Amino acid sequence: MHVVDDDADFREGMVWLLESRGLVAHAWTGGDRFVQALRDGTAATACCVVLLDIRMEPLSGLATFEQLKAMGWPWPVLFLTGHGDVGMAVAAVKNGAWDFLEKPFQNNLLVDKVEAARKAATEWHQNEQERLRLQQALAALSSREREVLREVLQGHYNKNIADHLGITPRTVEFHRANIFDKLQVQSTVELAHRLGRLGLEVSG
Amino acid sequence: MPTATPPDVDTLDLDTRHASALTRRALAWLVTLLLLVATSAVLMVLFLRAEEVHEADRRRTADTQWLDQTMRFHLRRLEADLGVLALQAQGSRQPPDAAALGGPWWQSPGRVAFHGWIPAATAAGDALPARTHTPDGVDDLVAMLETTRGLQRAAYAGPLPTAEPGQPPWLWLAVPRFEQGLFVGDYVAAVAIDRLLADTLPDWFLQDHRVALADDGAMPSEDTFVAPINLPGAQLRLQVQSLGDQAPLAPRAFFAVALVCLAGMLLALARLWRDTARRQRTEARLQTQLALRNAMERSVPLGLRAWDRDGRLIQVNQAFGRMVGWPPQELLRRAADGSGPLPHWPAEQGDEFECMRQSASDPDAQQVGREWQLQHRDGHRIEVLAHGAPLLLASGEVAGWIGSVLDITERRRTERLAARQQAQLEASGRLVAVGEVASTLAHELNQPLGALSSFATGLLNRLRDQRIGYDEIVPVVERIERMAEKSGRVIQRVNAFARRQEMSPQPMALAPFVSRVASDADLPEGVQLVLDLPPGDGPRVPADAMLLEHALRNLIVNAGQWAPLGTATSGLPAPCVRVELVTDAGQVGLRVSDTGPGVPADQAATVFDAFSSHRPGGMGMGLAICRSIAEAHHGRIELSRSPDLLGAQFTLWLPLTP
Numbered sequence: 066m067h068v069v070d071d072d073a074d075f076r077e078g079m080v081w082l083l084e085s086r087g088l089v090a091h092a093w094t095g096g097d098r099f100v101q102a103l104r105d106g107t108a109a110t111a112c113c114v115v116l117l118d119i120r121m122e123p124l125s126g127l128a129t130f131e132q133l134k135a136m137g138w139p140w141p142v143l144f145l146t147g148h149g150d151v152g153m154a155v156a157a158v159k160n161g162a163w164d165f166l167e168k169p170f171q172n173n174l175l176v177d178k179v180e181a182a183r184k185a186a187t188e189w190h191q192n193e194q195e196r197l198r199l200q201q202a203l204a205a206l207s208s209r210e211r212e213v214l215r216e217v218l219q220g221h222y223n224k225n226i227a228d229h230l231g232i233t234p235r236t237v238e239f240h241r242a243n244i245f246d247k248l249q250v251q252s253t254v255e256l257a258h259r260l261g262r263l264g265l266e267v268s269g
Numbered sequence: 270m271p272t273a274t275p276p277d278v279d280t281l282d283l284d285t286r287h288a289s290a291l292t293r294r295a296l297a298w299l300v301t302l303l304l305l306v307a308t309s310a311v312l313m314v315l316f317l318r319a320e321e322v323h324e325a326d327r328r329r330t331a332d333t334q335w336l337d338q339t340m341r342f343h344l345r346r347l348e349a350d351l352g353v354l355a356l357q358a359q360g361s362r363q364p365p366d367a368a369a370l371g372g373p374w375w376q377s378p379g380r381v382a383f384h385g386w387i388p389a390a391t392a393a394g395d396a397l398p399a400r401t402h403t404p405d406g407v408d409d410l411v412a413m414l415e416t417t418r419g420l421q422r423a424a425y426a427g428p429l430p431t432a433e434p435g436q437p438p439w440l441w442l443a444v445p446r447f448e449q450g451l452f453v454g455d456y457v458a459a460v461a462i463d464r465l466l467a468d469t470l471p472d473w474f475l476q477d478h479r480v481a482l483a484d485d486g487a488m489p490s491e492d493t494f495v496a497p498i499n500l501p502g503a504q505l506r507l508q509v510q511s512l513g514d515q516a517p518l519a520p521r522a523f524f525a526v527a528l529v530c531l532a533g534m535l536l537a538l539a540r541l542w543r544d545t546a547r548r549q550r551t552e553a554r555l556q557t558q559l560a561l562r563n564a565m566e567r568s569v570p571l572g573l574r575a576w577d578r579d580g581r582l583i584q585v586n587q588a589f590g591r592m593v594g595w596p597p598q599e600l601l602r603r604a605a606d607g608s609g610p611l612p613h614w615p616a617e618q619g620d621e622f623e624c625m626r627q628s629a630s631d632p633d634a635q636q637v638g639r640e641w642q643l644q645h646r647d648g649h650r651i652e653v654l655a656h657g658a659p660l661l662l663a664s665g666e667v668a669g670w671i672g673s674v675l676d677i678t679e680r681r682r683t684e685r686l687a688a689r690q691q692a693q694l695e696a697s698g699r700l701v702a703v704g705e706v707a708s709t710l711a712h713e714l715n716q717p718l719g720a721l722s723s724f725a726t727g728l729l730n731r732l733r734d735q736r737i738g739y740d741e742i743v744p745v746v747e748r749i750e751r752m753a754e755k756s757g758r759v760i761q762r763v764n765a766f767a768r769r770q771e772m773s774p775q776p777m778a779l780a781p782f783v784s785r786v787a788s789d790a791d792l793p794e795g796v797q798l799v800l801d802l803p804p805g806d807g808p809r810v811p812a813d814a815m816l817l818e819h820a821l822r823n824l825i826v827n828a829g830q831w832a833p834l835g836t837a838t839s840g841l842p843a844p845c846v847r848v849e850l851v852t853d854a855g856q857v858g859l860r861v862s863d864t865g866p867g868v869p870a871d872q873a874a875t876v877f878d879a880f881s882s883h884r885p886g887g888m889g890m891g892l893a894i895c896r897s898i899a900e901a902h903h904g905r906i907e908l909s910r911s912p913d914l915l916g917a918q919f920t921l922w923l924p925l926t927p
Binding site: 081082083085147 | 728
């Protein structure tokens with residue numbers, strides 16, 4: 066967790082709160098320092114949620130968010146807003162921020178939200194990695210294997226696939242085994258489910 | 270002494286063109302008449318002159334004839350005497366006694382200068398003494414004697430000069446004497462001409478005339494004429510000169526008087542002419558002035574009216590007619606009929622003429638004018654600024670009144686609009702300011718409160734999990750305490766800022782105050798304001814005028830906004846807001862009631878809370894502020910339902926002795 070706020074009491078209170086729920090939090094006194102630390106690599110870049118106060122000096126929350134986006138920051142950013150800043154926060158959410166929290170807030174609710182965000186982000190991150198892996202595996206298939214895979218995903222039997230492609234059913238079985246091995250799946254059903262969940266298609 | 274006839278203040282209908290044409294025609298007639306009179310005068314002079322000459326001629330002829338006859342009469346008498354003397358002389362040698370004859374010729378000696386008998390056959394020159402004649406005259410004498418003999422009648426000769434120089438000439442006369450047809454002689458007499466004239470002519474004639482023997486060379490003149498007296502054998506030419514002016518005086522006098530009159534008339538005419546010219550110039554200037562005034566009157570958008578002393582409308586200009594939608598003639602006709610108030614004057618404002626006269630008599634109102642309402646023909650009200658002034662004659666007498674009205678409806682509307690916009694602007698400015706204050710306050714409080722809350726929750730979480738030791742708790746709680754103090758300081762700062770303006774109560778009279786505030790309050794169109802205030806100053810209470818005005822205005826404006834919403838159901842004729850002063854034991858109340866729907870029972874408890882407006886767009890501060898102000902004056906504000914207007918009734922009670 067990264068907490069970025071220019072008010073010492075608030076910042077430390079927030080860290081104290083998060084830690085009371087077992088979350089590891091780092092406090093930053095300003096957006097500029099946080100961004101600088103990310104660039105230097107001194108800040109942890111593993112899956113972590115950023116809490117940004119929207120009203121800060123000299124670099125405001127929004128400006129910090131812009132810089133994070135420019136750096137390709139993949140993790141959720143939550144804004145903390147005071148009275149009258151809600152419009153800005155909504156705009157930030159539309160611009161890609163995860164959520165915003167209006168002060169004064171229910172503290173444990175905040176932690177819940179942070180945890181939910183963290184969990185969602187982690188899941189998303191895992192999906193991304195799986196998808197990347199599957200994509201790479203799909204790319205490694207030969208053209209004949211891809212043809213067979215398409216027929217398989219359309220639900221045809223090996224015999225029909227053999228007729229369609231003009232090869233023997235035995236050859237089809239051989240390809241199918243190779244495909245399952247390369248894509249690290251056990252069945253046609255599991256393959257179809259994973260492709261559908263990750264939104265991938267068999268190209269070419 | 271009051272003047273019986275009121276001054277004429279009716280409109281002057283000055284048709285100067287017609288009037289001057291009339292004057293010119295009259296003058297032309299007058300000039301013609303005068304020319305006629307002058308011509309007649311000249312003709313009269315000529316006629317008189319001719320008449321006088323004719324009269325003189327006539328008198329001259331009469332005088333001549335009279336002279337002739339008189340002379341002849343006397344000389345015939347002398348002839349007769351000479352005939353007697355001739356008879357006597359024929360008979361004796363002695364000269365006849367002429368004196369014995371008697372008669373005028375012989376009464377005094379010398380009248381007959383010479384007489385004597387000349388017997389026939391005696392030469393005249395021998396018979397007559399030499400002194401009696403000049404040698405040149407002998408022939409005439411001889412001719413005379415021969416004539417007597419030839420014609421057997423008396424004959425005359427002369428006048429012939431005598432031998433003695435310096436003597437007047439003599440007129441000779443011879444009377445023949447025949448004896449049985451035979452001539453025996455002549456009796457000759459001579460009369461000095463001057464004696465002849467002096468003796469024969471009567472005195473009355475000689476007083477006026479001088480008669481002398483005419484000179485041959487004498488020129489006949491105006492007053493001189495020659496009267497010839499024909500005698501047998503001689504012609505006596507007498508020159509008669511009139512003595513003194515004998516022209517008739519009376520006609521001349523009459524004529525002179527007529528001339529004087531004529532001259533006087535001419536003079537009068539000349540003056541009249543000059544006067545008329547001056548009057549025409551004045552009329553022309555008056556006409557120009559009138560045209561100027563008319564043009565000015567037409568060009569101004571001011572409605573003008575005039576009344577006579579009795580309050581009768583006598584003049585209305587076009588601008589006024591346009592203002593109220595009635596033709597001026599129609600208004601004047603109605604005013605003349607006297608059939609009730611005029612249609613443009615709303616009856617509730619009292620008598621129009623009295624209002625105008627009061628405003629004209631009041632110097633303040635003359636300066637700034639009075640504001641009234643007029644009723645247009647189509648029913649809508651017109652707000653006007655009216656001025657009045659008495660119509661003073663040169664004598665200082667008031668002949669009538671003039672009133673002018675200026676339509677300020679548009680101005681009022683603009684002013685109201687501007688005031689409303691200003692109020693809205695101020696309200697939104699206040700709203701922005703309040704929002705800014707609230708935002709800043711929220712941020713200022715959010716930081717410490719949020720941190721405090723975080724620490725507290727974090728602490729609570731650890732305590733629940735029993736993951737914290739006593740040593741760790743103390744610094745966190747200390748920190749929580751510090752942050753609570755910090756929040757408290759923020760609140761203290763806000764309070765200090767809010768209390769910076771202290772109220773300053775001053776004793777003030779409520780009735781004029783309420784009247785002024787209520788009249789100034791901005792009510793929506795169509796909402797009527799009813800004031801029910803005690804006469805005079807009413808009760809006096811110590812109050813901060815600015816704050817109390819703010820509270821009262823808030824109540825009135827609030828009532829005005831609700832008033833139109835209730836009349837549809839309550840059955841009252843028009844939405845209205847009533848403001849009254851009520852007194853109770855030891856306190857006085859400013860009561861504002863309206864015809865609105867009233868406050869529902871479930872909202873009555875919260876109506877004075879801040880940010881609790883039940884009106885769309887309301888901020889919900891007005892009544893809260895009213896309550897704060899009432900409480901600051903040690904009073905209170907009370908909400909009930911108006912028994913007659915059926916809407917809400919707010920009463921701001923103030924203690925009479927704080």
